[in-house]
Amino acid sequence: MESGKTKRSGTVIFSAYERGAAIKKALSLSRNDILFELKNSGLKGRGGAGFPTATKWMLTAAAVSDKKYLICNADEGEPGTFKDRVLLIEYPELVFDAMVVGGYTIGADEGIVYLRGEYEYLIDSLNDYLEEMRKDNLLGENILGKNGFNFDIKIFLGEGAYVCGEETALIESLEGQRGEARNRPPYPVNTGYLGKPTCVNNVETLATISHIIVKGSEWYKQFGSDKSKGTKLFSISGDCERPGVYELEWGTKISEVLELVGAKDAKAVQVGGASGICLNSSQFDRTLAYEDIPTGGSIIIFNKSRNMLKVLKNFMEFFVEESCGQCTPCRIGNVKLLEGIKMIEENKFTFKQINKLKELAETMKIASKCGLGQSSPNPFLSILENFKDEIFNHSGGGSYA
Amino acid sequence: MFVEEKTGLIEEIDKLVAKYGNTRSSLLPILHEIQKKYRYISDFAQQEIAKRLKIHPVEVYSVISFYSFLNSEPKGRNLVRICKSIVCDMKGKDAIVKALERELGIKIGETTPDKKITLEYLNCMGLCDHAPAMAINDRVYTDLTPEKAVELVNNIK
Numbered sequence: 214m215e216s217g218k219t220k221r222s223g224t225v226i227f228s229a230y231e232r233g234a235a236i237k238k239a240l241s242l243s244r245n246d247i248l249f250e251l252k253n254s255g256l257k258g259r260g261g262a263g264f265p266t267a268t269k270w271m272l273t274a275a276a277v278s279d280k281k282y283l284i285c286n287a288d289e290g291e292p293g294t295f296k297d298r299v300l301l302i303e304y305p306e307l308v309f310d311a312m313v314v315g316g317y318t319i320g321a322d323e324g325i326v327y328l329r330g331e332y333e334y335l336i337d338s339l340n341d342y343l344e345e346m347r348k349d350n351l352l353g354e355n356i357l358g359k360n361g362f363n364f365d366i367k368i369f370l371g372e373g374a375y376v377c378g379e380e381t382a383l384i385e386s387l388e389g390q391r392g393e394a395r396n397r398p399p400y401p402v403n404t405g406y407l408g409k410p411t412c413v414n415n416v417e418t419l420a421t422i423s424h425i426i427v428k429g430s431e432w433y434k435q436f437g438s439d440k441s442k443g444t445k446l447f448s449i450s451g452d453c454e455r456p457g458v459y460e461l462e463w464g465t466k467i468s469e470v471l472e473l474v475g476a477k478d479a480k481a482v483q484v485g486g487a488s489g490i491c492l493n494s495s496q497f498d499r500t501l502a503y504e505d506i507p508t509g510g511s512i513i514i515f516n517k518s519r520n521m522l523k524v525l526k527n528f529m530e531f532f533v534e535e536s537c538g539q540c541t542p543c544r545i546g547n548v549k550l551l552e553g554i555k556m557i558e559e560n561k562f563t564f565k566q567i568n569k570l571k572e573l574a575e576t577m578k579i580a581s582k583c584g585l586g587q588s589s590p591n592p593f594l595s596i597l598e599n600f601k602d603e604i605f606n607h608s609g610g611g612s613y614a
Numbered sequence: 615m616f617v618e619e620k621t622g623l624i625e626e627i628d629k630l631v632a633k634y635g636n637t638r639s640s641l642l643p644i645l646h647e648i649q650k651k652y653r654y655i656s657d658f659a660q661q662e663i664a665k666r667l668k669i670h671p672v673e674v675y676s677v678i679s680f681y682s683f684l685n686s687e688p689k690g691r692n693l694v695r696i697c698k699s700i701v702c703d704m705k706g707k708d709a710i711v712k713a714l715e716r717e718l719g720i721k722i723g724e725t726t727p728d729k730k731i732t733l734e735y736l737n738c739m740g741l742c743d744h745a746p747a748m749a750i751n752d753r754v755y756t757d758l759t760p761e762k763a764v765e766l767v768n769n770i771k
């Protein structure tokens with residue numbers, strides 16, 4: 214696998230940064246100053262849900278407890294997503310420094326990185342890096358001479374369950390349980406790991422925070438669109454000449470992305486991974502932004518040779534396998550949607566049945582307990598809608614009345 | 615299981631409990647290390663772990679059955695897993711699986727008769743920019759071709 218730094222360029226995350234800088238700066242500020250900068254930056258969580266980061270930190274900071282935790286969510290299991298891998302390999306300083314800043318701001322003394330089991334090959338270099346930080350007093354007791362500020366980080370390995378990226382399932386997993394999502398409320402910011410206030414942040418969210426702390430929220434806000442401030446990492450793969458991780462400003466058009474990565478023959482773009490939505494070429498002028506297409510950053514490109522029904526089948530097989538089985542809409546619903554796809558494949562369906570399945574998909578979005586079952590119908594609905602000619606002609610089925 | 619094996623396993627478990635602590639939160643790290651060393655977590659190991667963490671063995675089994683990387687049945691000494699998610703699928707994972715099946719004389723999901731290799735699928739490994747990808751034990755390999763995959767597997771000791 215890759216090692217060391219690739220030359221990357223980007224305006225925020227991939228801009229220059231000196232190890233420890235965010236910690237140094239943060240310790241010279243008050244907790245309220247830090248929270249203000251974050252709030253002013255408008256930063257939203259990069260793990261997919263897009264919850265305002267400052268609000269999450271404020272709520273955890275405000276919770277009264279003898280013990281709090283800050284968790285870095287490095288479970289990155291969404292098919293088509295690999296930006297967190299690149300950050301952990303090439304920019305660990307951005308991620309870990311922000312965890313220390315977070316510990317200081319919310320009043321936690323323990324940080325945990327929940328690293329997906331598939332990334333076990335990164336664990337030695339990450340642990341070495343943490344050891345370096347301890348040597349330089351960027352971790353440990355009285356960090357950088359700040360009396361009474363203690364913080365350390367440990368890494369916890371996942372065991373191959375996609376749902377454990379969901380923050381309450383992640384916490385269950387940390388507690389040695391099956392990774393089944395919890396009912397909310399209570400929210401982790403009040404009752405999280407071992408019942409203590411816990412702030413869960415995505416790897417990229419943290420990496421962005423390190424830059425905002427050092428360079429300020431006004432600087433950060435000059436990038437992006439009107440309603441979506443700053444930049445975003447995109448994991449781009451599939452049918453293109455230059456797959457990889459790209460830092461782009463919010464507000465970038467799909468067509469611009471295709472141009473950038475050399476996707477010459479694209480007919481479909483899946484935005485947001487398996488649980489995201491699939492666009493056809495008439496939608497390529499739409500923009501990546503919270504006000505248009507919000508996303509955790511996965512972009513998978515399909516060229517004209519691809520069979521979209523087969524693509525959809527691959528996504529639904531994933532969800533059938535990864536559903537934790539705790540609630541009925543998701544456990545049964547995904548199986549039913551997959552059966553429907555097989556029926557279309559074998560040309561043994563009626564449109565009446567397909568319409569029923571679409572209703573089921575809408576119900577799953579509302580009635581499922583966690584984000585997995587709430588979003589797994591997205592590819593089903595968007596692919597059947599945006600590629601109906603291809604799919605229903607391919608199957609030999611009649612017109613789509 | 616032979617007596618010596620049991621004693622070895624108990625020593626190992628005691629070491630891990632000392633390292634991670636005897637609380638429930640230590641369960642996954644302990645299971646991880648046992649899984650890694652023995653390639654599965656036997657009934658006996660489950661009972662011994664449960665005893666030390668003061669939980670029912672069924673709780674341990676229930677956790678093992680939830681996570682795809684943990685198993686309670688023995689597998690081959692080496693685990694070869696090919697990504698079957700969308701990007702690797704598009705970039706030729708079928709050809710790789712066919713080549714490996716042919717070379718090893720087993721189907722995906724099976725173990726070679728000499729127990730050397732188990733062939734499995736896994737879901738997206740976060741290497742889609744270098745698809746197709748596979749893992750051999752805890753190392754990963756990318757930008758595969760059928761020939762390259764076969765060579766890697768034939769090089770397993």
Ligand SMILES: Cc1cc2nc3c(=O)[nH]c(=O)nc-3n(C[C@H](O)[C@H](O)[C@H](O)COP(=O)(O)O)c2cc1C
Nearest residue numbers: 258259260286288289290378379380414415418584
């Ligand atoms: C099924 C499922 C999987 C998820 N996987 C991840 C993940 O791998 N990484 C991540 O950061 N967030 C993931 N999330 C979102 C988390 O629940 C949570 O919103 C996020 O970690 C919060 O961090 P952020 O506010 O910095 O985005 C997932 C959510 C769901 C429903």
Ligand code: SF4
Nearest residue numbers: 537539540543583586
């Ligand atoms: S929606 Fe699916 S993954 Fe989430 S709790 Fe229900 S069954 Fe489990």
Ligand code: FES
Nearest residue numbers: 697702739741742
């Ligand atoms: S699809 Fe195979 S690594 Fe992501």
